[in-house]
Amino acid sequence: MSHSSLVPIVEQLKHEIAHQVPYYFPWKGEGFAFHDLPFSNKQLINKHRDQLERMPQGKIYDSYTSGTTGIPYRCIRSAExxxxxxxxxxxxxxxWGVPLRHRMLLLSNRMSDEPKMMQHYVQQMSAQQPHFIQGRFSSLFQLAQYMKEQQIQPPPGLLFIQNWGESVIPSQRAFVESVFGVRLADYYGLEEMWLIAFEAPDGRFIVDEQVVFVEVIDPDTLQPVADGEYGEIVVTSLVMRTVPYIRYRTGDIGKIWRDEHSGGLCIHLMPMRMSQIILPNRQVNAAFFRYFDKFFYDLFQQQSIRQFQIVQTAYTSFTLRVAADEHVQLEHLEKSLHTLLGNFLHIEVDVSIERVSRILSNSESGKVPFFVTQVQVQTEQAERGVVV
Amino acid sequence: MTNTSIDSIQTKVVHVIAKIVKKNAENIVDDHQLIEDLGLDSLLFLDLLAELESEFGFELSIDDFDPEYFHSVRSTVVFVKDRVPA
Structure with missing residues (x-):
């Protein structure tokens, strides 16, 4: 699918919702195009649910998420x-070759490395003989470590393993793939609208343009960035009508570009979100994230680093938390992070290193984010729904 | 394709749908919507496709996995007729 073939689809969507969804009635006029529709986010939908939600007749499915944003949100879907x-x-x-009648093993979001839990999944693998195993990347990594230690072979019919909801560390990816003997497929989605992108067997991470329309914007100007430039990922669901997700700001940082050969829309995501650096009364410039990409690349090259997390402990204080063997030198990372933050946030920062044996997952989401902040967003900013 | 084979496809499709949604084939009509009227859900959808593949001997392509094709009994019959050799 090409960008030009998507234009009539989103314009038709704009026409439909502007005539059927009260919140979008002001954009009914023919003079308005899809790109004139306002951006939306969880806060906006929560505030205007009465004008946005159209409950279907028949069965509905709902789920709740606060995710990494901390904003409680009810997701509703019709059966269709x-x-x-x-x-x-x-x-x-x-x-990836999965048959219609398939078997999947789903790993818990709250995986611990207790032998009992690992044994449970090994038994499940043996009993179910799954075609694929799905779980948070950190869970897949833990299981792979256990399998390696115990010399356990993967199920013979395994076709691939699928990450769900976490960033993938390249060096760990290679380890996980070698233990399971199959490739890892990365997945990007939101609870609100499910699939956005799925890794193809050839390694490209492809947006599924049959279900979503993706834009990348500069969060400062809200203008689209050029293909291949980093910005905030904005998605429009082409499926959801119960609650329409139109130009929905994800808070995720990434870039998109069109693959010349296949025409598919490729995506690359940064392992952090827009909301993860909190500054007093100002936003982080989008260009900052381009440079952060280099830092993460350098960090990923350190094969002996098992886990890491950047923690913003105060407006100007950051700790690089690392789970690695004691002999691994980390000073250069401390210096690199200090330079990066100082130069691109334009503030004097303190950076320290904290060595830990293991970084625990978030108790709400079960994820191990690469970047967390302990700074409380100012109430005024939170009420305005400002993403900083 | 002869009228007989078209009728035969129609009958077989209705029986496949009836088997998947666990309803009596005699009570299923062309206008029935698979999700709203017959209770097809996301898991049964894949079962339906597997059963159609098995019954009619065709292999579905990636682009066939679109529930729009299977919106109603009638659209499902059309989908199958388009894939069964004349």
Whole structure:
């Protein structure tokens, strides 16, 4: 699918919702195009649910998320939407050879490395003989470590393993793939609208343009950035109508570009979100994240680093938390992070290193984010829904 | 394709749908919507496709995994007719 073939689809969507969804009635006029529609986010939808939500007749599916944003949110889907979203995910798994009648092993979001839990999953692998195993990347890594230690072979019919909801560390990816003996497929989605992108067997991370329309904007100007430039990922669901997700700001940072050969829309995500650096009364410039990409690249090259996390402990204080062997030198990373933060946030910062044996997952989401802040966002900013 | 084979496809498709949604084939009509009227859900959707592949001997392509094709009994019959050799 090309960008030009998507234009009529989003314009038709704009026409539909501007005539059917009260919140969008002001954009009914023919003079308005899709790109004139306002951006949305969780706060906006929560505030205007009465004008946005259209409850379907028949069965509905709902789930709740606070995710990494901390904003409680109810996701609702009709049976038809649920079916379309499931079919989209399956379509992508099919590219990996998954049969219609398949077996999947799902790892818990709250995986611990207790032997009992590992033994449970090893038994499940043996009993179920899954076609694929799905879980947070950190859970897949833990299971791979256990399998390696115990010399446990993966199921013979395994086609791939699928990450869900966490950033992938390249050096760990290679280890996980070698233990399971199959490739890892990365997945990017939101609870609100499910699939956004799925890794193809050839390694490209492809947006599924049958279910979403993706834009990348400069969060400062709200203008689109050029293809290949980092910015905030904004998605429009082409499936969801119960609650329409139109130009929905994800807070995720990434870039998109069109693959010349296949025409597919490729995506690359940064392992952090827009909201993860909190500054007093100002936003982090989007260009900052481009330079952060280099820092993460350098960090990923350190094969002996098992886990890491940057923690903003105060407006100007950051700790690089690292789980690595004691002999691993980390001073250069401390210096590099100090330079990066100082130069691009334009403030004097303190950076320290904290060595830990293991970084625990977030108790709400079960994820191990690469960047967390302990700074409370100012109430005024939170009320305005400012993403900083 | 002869009228007989078209009728035969129609009958078989209705029986496949009835088997998947656990309803009596005699009570299923062309206008029935698979999700709203017959209770097809996301898991049964894949079962339906597997059953259609098995019953009619065709292999679905990646682009076929779109529930829009299977919106109603009638659209499902059309989908199958388009893929069964004349």
């Amino acid at each position: 939407e649920q079916c379309k979203l499931s079919a989209a995910i399956f379509r992508n798994r099919r590219r």
